[in-house]
Amino acid sequence: MTAPFPRLGGVLHSGGISLESLADRFGTPLYVYDLDQVRESLRRFEDAFAGMDLLLAYSVKANGNLAVLHRMAQWGAGADIVSGGELFRARQAGIPADRIVFAGVAKTAEEMRAGLREGIYAFNVESEGELRRLEAVAAEEGTVAPFAMRVNPDIVSPTPHEYTRTGHAQTKFGVPMGRALDLYREAARSSHLWARGIDVHIGSQILDAGPFVQALDHVATLARSLRSEGVLLEFLDLGGGYGVRYGEAGSERELDLEELAERMKPTVAELELRLVLEPGRSLVGPAGVLLTRVEYVKEGQGKTFVIVDGGMTELLRPSHYGGYHAIEPVRARPGAETRPVDVVGPICETGDFLARDRSLPLPQAGDLLAVHTAGAYGFAMASNYNARRRPAEVVVEGGEAFLVRERESLEDLVRGERIPWPVG
Numbered sequence: 001m002t003a004p005f006p007r008l009g010g011v012l013h014s015g016g017i018s019l020e021s022l023a024d025r026f027g028t029p030l031y032v033y034d035l036d037q038v039r040e041s042l043r044r045f046e047d048a049f050a051g052m053d054l055l056l057a058y059s060v061k062a063n064g065n066l067a068v069l070h071r072m073a074q075w076g077a078g079a080d081i082v083s084g085g086e087l088f089r090a091r092q093a094g095i096p097a098d099r100i101v102f103a104g105v106a107k108t109a110e111e112m113r114a115g116l117r118e119g120i121y122a123f124n125v126e127s128e129g130e131l132r133r134l135e136a137v138a139a140e141e142g143t144v145a146p147f148a149m150r151v152n153p154d155i156v157s158p159t160p161h162e163y164t165r166t167g168h169a170q171t172k173f174g175v176p177m178g179r180a181l182d183l184y185r186e187a188a189r190s191s192h193l194w195a196r197g198i199d200v201h202i203g204s205q206i207l208d209a210g211p212f213v214q215a216l217d218h219v220a221t222l223a224r225s226l227r228s229e230g231v232l233l234e235f236l237d238l239g240g241g242y243g244v245r246y247g248e249a250g251s252e253r254e255l256d257l258e259e260l261a262e263r264m265k266p267t268v269a270e271l272e273l274r275l276v277l278e279p280g281r282s283l284v285g286p287a288g289v290l291l292t293r294v295e296y297v298k299e300g301q302g303k304t305f306v307i308v309d310g311g312m313t314e315l316l317r318p319s320h321y322g323g324y325h326a327i328e329p330v331r332a333r334p335g336a337e338t339r340p341v342d343v344v345g346p347i348c349e350t351g352d353f354l355a356r357d358r359s360l361p362l363p364q365a366g367d368l369l370a371v372h373t374a375g376a377y378g379f380a381m382a383s384n385y386n387a388r389r390r391p392a393e394v395v396v397e398g399g400e401a402f403l404v405r406e407r408e409s410l411e412d413l414v415r416g417e418r419i420p421w422p423v424g
């Protein structure tokens with residue numbers, strides 16, 4: 001794979017455009033996504049799983065920008081959504097409803113109604129209560145709800161942080177395997193439920209094929225039991241979580257998709273089921289960078305702080321999950337002394353940092369830094385805390401840059417608020 005943001009003449013570029021020029025034109029902090037790289041990542045999935053009946057349902061929560069979703073739709077991807085808001089986004093961007101799967105533990109009746117009216121491919125149901133509610137809503141709507149039970153295979157997936165593990169028995173996600181079988185049997189007696197598939201999602205940023213293969217084996221066993229009872233499914237949904245390279249020491253690798261596909265092929269072929277995958281991070285993460293400008297360099301007591309104009313409000317992963325992102329100066333500073341620094345943001349929280357004890361060529365105020373692998377769970381988790389305006393987003397494609405989200409204005413910050421008394 002080509003480097004998403006190569007250094008040319010000492011300056012990082014995206015699709016032939018210097019990141020410096022993008023920061024000058026659109027301001028900082030700024031998200032930049034290289035769509036040619038996203039396209040390439042999607043192709044890598046298509047190539048690895050070629051020959052299988054595959055639906056790539058891009059996980060919208062990783063990066064829900066309409067322009068990104070629109071390209072996904074044009075490239076044949078569907079969507080994995082977790083809220084009515086994401087359904088709205090996906091449909092606005094032109095993703096066909098029959099390529100949308102709906103996950104999430106707390107679906108409201110309203111969200112179910114919206115999904116049914118749009119005609120989505122399947123609801124990935126996470127509990128018995130949810131299945132009952134889905135049946136009731138489908139009955140009210142006079143329709144049949146296609147669903148998959150999300151099973152919890154009780155696999156402890158080796159993700160870097162416990163918050164991104166979802167496949168063991170103690171999480172809120174899914175139902176135990178044994179219970180799932182009973183629920184499928186019940187559903188078979190309902191005229192408003194259509195058991196269309198089985199779903200599993202074991203976590204995020206998983207670097208080995210093993211846990212996925214294990215999860216597949218679990219759901220395959222369930223699919224065989226169902227088949228023997230006459231419940232014929234259409235698809236297996238193996239969820240997302242395909243790990244990318246963040247560049248942290250010791251994790252200098254990404255999941256081997258070819259190996260994963262090879263190991264999954266025999267089971268998928270035997271079952272003759274459609275395979276749904278829900279990659280999020282692996283499609284957009286490496287294709288994105290957060291540009292942030294140095295405001296001050298401050299010598300603390302035995303520590304150097306590089307204070308930048310973007311922090312946890314723009315990129316929450318470092319403070320929330322201890323996430324690692326490689327950071328580089330956009331323009332090389334020859335001769336700069338390299339030393340360990342903390343790269344910190346403007347937010348009034350000690351937990352507001354992008355990197356700690358990171359060796360960096362010491363920048364100066366006004367320098368631009370690139371925070372890598374920020375295309376997934378970057379803007380998507382941005383907030384207005386400290387009355388920060390959420391940043392702008394730019395995509396680069398075919399050597400051209402397009403603004404795909406304006407930086408928020410001060411007016412945006414108070415939109416919808418009311419002072420219920422006379423002012424002045």
Ligand SMILES: *Cc1c(COP(=O)(O)O)cnc(C)c1O
Binds near residue numbers: 059
């Ligand atoms: C978050 C999520 C995904 C995507 O995970 P990635 O690590 O971004 O690939 C897929 N499916 C479900 C159900 C999710 O919650």
